[in-house]
Amino acid sequence: MQNTYIFIDIDGVFNLEDLPGQNTEMPYDENGVPLLVPEFVQLFTEVISKYDQVKIVISSSWRELFDLPTIRSRFPKNIQNKIIAVTPVWSACAELPKYVRYEEVMQYLATTGNEDAYWIAIDDLPGHYPDTVNLVAVNHYVGFDHHAASKLDILLQKSLS
Numbered sequence: 001m002q003n004t005y006i007f008i009d010i011d012g013v014f015n016l017e018d019l020p021g022q023n024t025e026m027p028y029d030e031n032g033v034p035l036l037v038p039e040f041v042q043l044f045t046e047v048i049s050k051y052d053q054v055k056i057v058i059s060s061s062w063r064e065l066f067d068l069p070t071i072r073s074r075f076p077k078n079i080q081n082k083i084i085a086v087t088p089v090w091s092a093c094a095e096l097p098k099y100v101r102y103e104e105v106m107q108y109l110a111t112t113g114n115e116d117a118y119w120i121a122i123d124d125l126p127g128h129y130p131d132t133v134n135l136v137a138v139n140h141y142v143g144f145d146h147h148a149a150s151k152l153d154i155l156l157q158k159s160l161s
């Protein structure tokens with residue numbers, strides 16, 4: 001079976017952005033790593049667990065702050081082995097392309113020989129991607145809710161057909 005890649009953002013997806021005028025202290029663990037909202041991680045995990053062909057790659061800026069094992073440890077044991085890599089950080093030229101995160105995904109797929117793979121992005125900033133991609137756009141005041149979970153589920157079902 002062909003692998004399906006899911007490129008995940010973390011901030012504003014698995015934790016929440018403060019509403020304007022609000023300033024809630026983001027919870028951290030003893031190592032200074034932000035905690036994620038368990039319900040959001042749970043909903044994501046439930047969908048992911050249904051699909052054996054899924055590989056998860058971290059596109060979040062967390063990849064510049066934390067190593068892969070640290071990021072992986074934020075997710076339940078049964079999907080940790082699906083979290084396989086992080087996207088490269090764009091450094092090709094001084095001028096940033098319009099869709100940097102998209103270009104980083106393209107770079108990842110090209111260097112791993114997966115140009116033709118079906119892939120999905122999850123992000124709270126839709127402007128990171130052109131509107132031609134399979135994107136689960138998450139509202140960063142709402143987080144990865146049932147709506148996002150069912151969108152992801154639909155896109156994953158499509159990947160099988």
Ligand SMILES: [Mg+2]
Pocket residue numbers: 009010011012013123124125
């Ligand atoms: Mg984000």
